[in-house]
Amino acid sequence: MAEAYQGKQKIADIEARRKASAGFTLELPDVTTPEMRTEPLVKNPAEKEGLKALIASTPFRIGVGRDGPRPKLRTVFQMRADHAATQDSLNHILTPETIKKMGLIDLGETETQGVLETYLRRPDLGRKLSAEAKAAVKEKCKKNPTVQIIVSNGLSGFAIERYAGDVLKAMTDGLKAANIDVGTPIYVNRGRVGLLNEVGELLNAEVSVILIGERPGLIISDALSFYGGYKQRWEPLTTDANRDNICMISKQGKDPLEAAAEAVGLIKDYLKYKTSGVALAEAKRAA
Numbered sequence: 001m002a003e004a005y006q007g008k009q010k011i012a013d014i015e016a017r018r019k020a021s022a023g024f025t026l027e028l029p030d031v032t033t034p035e036m037r038t039e040p041l042v043k044n045p046a047e048k049e050g051l052k053a054l055i056a057s058t059p060f061r062i063g064v065g066r067d068g069p070r071p072k073l074r075t076v077f078q079m080r081a082d083h084a085a086t087q088d089s090l091n092h093i094l095t096p097e098t099i100k101k102m103g104l105i106d107l108g109e110t111e112t113q114g115v116l117e118t119y120l121r122r123p124d125l126g127r128k129l130s131a132e133a134k135a136a137v138k139e140k141c142k143k144n145p146t147v148q149i150i151v152s153n154g155l156s157g158f159a160i161e162r163y164a165g166d167v168l169k170a171m172t173d174g175l176k177a178a179n180i181d182v183g184t185p186i187y188v189n190r191g192r193v194g195l196l197n198e199v200g201e202l203l204n205a206e207v208s209v210i211l212i213g214e215r216p217g218l219i220i221s222d223a224l225s226f227y228g229g230y231k232q233r234w235e236p237l238t239t240d241a242n243r244d245n246i247c248m249i250s251k252q253g254k255d256p257l258e259a260a261a262e263a264v265g266l267i268k269d270y271l272k273y274k275t276s277g278v279a280l281a282e283a284k285r286a287a
Helices: 011-022 034-038 048-056 073-091 096-101 116-121 123-127 131-140 157-177 195-203 256-273 278-286
Strands: 105-109 147-152 186-189 207-213 224-230 243-249
Touching (some): 034 048, 105 131, 123 195, 157 207, 157 224, 157 243, 157 256
């Protein structure tokens, strides 16, 4: 039987190397800072200051240069970081405390039952409330409201957490100042825009609106959208043609308070012309 190999390293030598390696660090810069994002990476640009000004004028990736046929590592790392932000926003679920702080009644789930994979693969299930949520609507919400407001994380939980509260308050204040009746604001997890039909029909709302998280992108991962319409119902069916949208509500897009003012203006038009969407645009042109 062969003799087992006996290591010749001394324990003292191993411990010494471990101690020495403990002081080794690798300092990597944060590539997501504004300075890193706006530094021109093109080698020897003809107009360096002009390129800097162009980069500063847009969040899009321009002036980043290449290493041979490939993007530079900084650009790759920035895109990886931005993609990670989209995934964080997509997976973000609001806490009960956050929902309560915004003054919303938490109805719970749509028919997706909160499962992200189901939500992504079956958009139709995100347009319908679960049986429990339907019961909660009937029990807790004001019937026959002039305006019913729904909030849902949709595809971006960060959008709701960062901007929905400000938009909701400004909208509510604006509507009340105009003596427009506002129903019980509600929150639904993993909703789709079609919830306007479901809730509008259940509560017999004259106007239904939803604040919902948009699909996150590599430039803006926390954008909020407003969708609204007049008498949103399953029967007769209202579609996107019967709705209006204010999108890209974010620090990098449309200002939340500006969006709220625009939404209040739209709701006033719904009540004045008794229609919304394409028909509203046609009615306003004919007026």
